[in-house]
Amino acid sequence: MSITEKIASYIDQKSELYKNLSDRIWDYAETRFDEVRSADLLCKTLENEGFQVERGVANLETGFIATFGSGNPVIAILGEYDALAGLSQQAGSANYAPIIQNGNGHGCGHNLLGVGALAGAIATKQYLEEHNLAGTVKYFGCPAEESGYGKSFLARDGYFNDVDVAFSWHPGTVNAIMHARANAVINATFKFKGRSSHAAASPHLGRSALDAVELMNVGVNYLREHIVDEARIHYAVTNTGGLAPNVVQAEAEVTYLIRAPKPNQVKDLYQRVLNCAKGAALMTETTVEEQIVGSCHNLIPNKTLEKVMHQHMQELGSAKITEDDIHFAKEIYHTLSDEEKNVAALQVGKEAAQILIDKPIVDFLAPLPEEPFFMGGSTDVADVSWNVPTAQCTTATWAFGTPFHTWQAVAQGKSAYALEATLLAGKAIACTAISAMENPTLIEDAKAELVKRLDGETYEALIPKDLVPPKAMEATAVIMA
Missing domain, CATH: 3.40.630.10 (Zn peptidases)
Structure with missing residues (x-):
């Protein structure tokens, strides 16, 4: 047999x-x-x-x-x-x-x-x-x-x-x-922090984190014209900062998947996306924290x-x-x-x-x-x-x-x-x-x-050395956010 x-x-x-x-x-x-x-x-x-x-x-x-x-x-x-x-x-x-x-x-x-x-x-x-x-x-x-x-x-x-x-x-x-x-990928989150205020009575006192997310996304969309053909960038707004339009959103968050054919290309592209986030924070007078939460070659x-x-x-x-x-x-x-x-x-x-x-x-x-x-x-x-x-x-x-x-x-x-x-x-x-x-x-x-x-390249993980995978229930909370 x-x-x-x-x-x-x-x-x-x-x-x-x-x-x-x-x-x-x-x-x-x-x-x-x-x-x-x-x-x-x-x-x-x-x-x-x-x-x-x-x-x-x-x-x-x-x-x-x-x-x-x-x-x-x-x-x-x-x-x-x-x-x-x-x-x-x-x-x-x-x-x-x-x-x-x-x-x-x-x-x-x-x-x-x-x-x-x-x-x-x-x-x-x-x-x-x-x-x-x-x-x-x-x-x-x-x-x-x-x-x-x-x-x-x-x-x-x-x-x-x-x-x-x-x-x-x-x-x-x-x-x-x-x-x-297949493309290498970096999965990252960008958390913007601003200042809440009454959107009608005192809008000048607020600093909108949601505006920062939107501006970042606009910037990345312009970036798409200037990346290698096989690269891909996708995003999802995972926190809009609340449901009340008359409150300036003090926090907001967006998650990105950034793909490119080679690890060095995806790392470079990630830096360019990060620059878009920093620029959005500068324009809106907010702050941004970024974190790589996953990746693969x-x-x-x-x-x-x-x-x-x-x-x-x-x-x-x-x-x-x-x-x-x-x-x-x-x-x-x-x-x-x-x-x-x-x-x-x-x-x-x-x-x-x-x-x-x-x-x-x-x-x-x-x-x-x-x-x-x-x-x-x-x-x-x-x-x-x-x-x-x-x-x-x-x-x-x-x-x-x-x-x-x-x-x-x-x-x-x-x-x-x-x-x-x-x-x-x-x-x-x-x-x-x-x-x-x-x-x-x-x-x-x-x-x-x-x-x-x-061809002479060696493996070096794209995820940070100190990144710990989330526990089960924490991961569920991320999905449901």
Whole structure:
């Protein structure tokens, strides 16, 4: 029996366990650093499967590392389980139907991601036991990927220093290897302090912090014309200073995500955004305090590992799809705008897109691209990829064209085809992990590629050395502010 057949058998035998775990984490829908029940569920499952679990690593209350085996090589498998605010949605519904208005939802499929990675880790452990192989498999429970960058804290504090190679995956609309680049990002808050006063009787005595926020945003919007093409800047006003228009707002706050292709570029761009904040404070005679609350590097692909993962995915084939799956996927597809459909069509080509209109679940594996494609967003997997060769895949857990971070993605989080695609990802991860453990030359070649791609650069975390991740309830307060 081949590696792919054995791994597939291991994972399929436990499919009901993985479905139950994924569905429960979907129900919990816990956001950044508040994934208390989700993390605990995964920890207990791994303990039951024979892993030694260390909780609270890197001062992450909902972070953990589960370890099985001993000696080299050391394989890391990365799991996530955080949801998104404001995306509550009923499972299995092709109509927008929040369970809780403004509640949380798994709009990026991390309920699937964490469980698929867990399936890969458990299957790797089973293979090691059955074949009496030396080596260590570590499942990294990584909280707050969406806006807290849990892996960046883990990388900063050296938790990947003894790892040889790392693997992960992500839910999506295609089956493919993620041979990709992504932006580095700095997440920062800017808190303005002014002086309150009666806005009509004595406006001259007030100093408006809200005016400062607005002026900063205007300044940054002008800045956009003068940054590198791939850079991105986004903001959200998280404190407007109150609800009374006849009171000059004495405090206000804005949060920024600042992205650029390289760490040095994002640091320079952050300084330029900070100058906009200082200028706004000067104009309004307010003060400003800034704080970097999270960050991650740009993603470094590793084609050496990706080729092996791609080969295993070819051998595994596509996930099982039923007529009921196709029917629901078509309902979801018809909720998308023409623009969303057209963008999706560009990813697969006109011919494939035409076929997918009637059967909008991708059941083929995309070719491995020669050159990395660029993702405008960011991922804290990047900090791992700077420290250790890292490979990722994506599988078709959602109907063709489904945008990330939408209610449509949440609605498909418990679908049968989402689970099948999740198991496929776990199989691909485990097969590639075993291939690396049985072939030291593969690991050596992957490490050599990483050195070449870094081209003399070394990892230095973008988050401050003294920054401590927020505790669970503190993080919830930030989200709800």
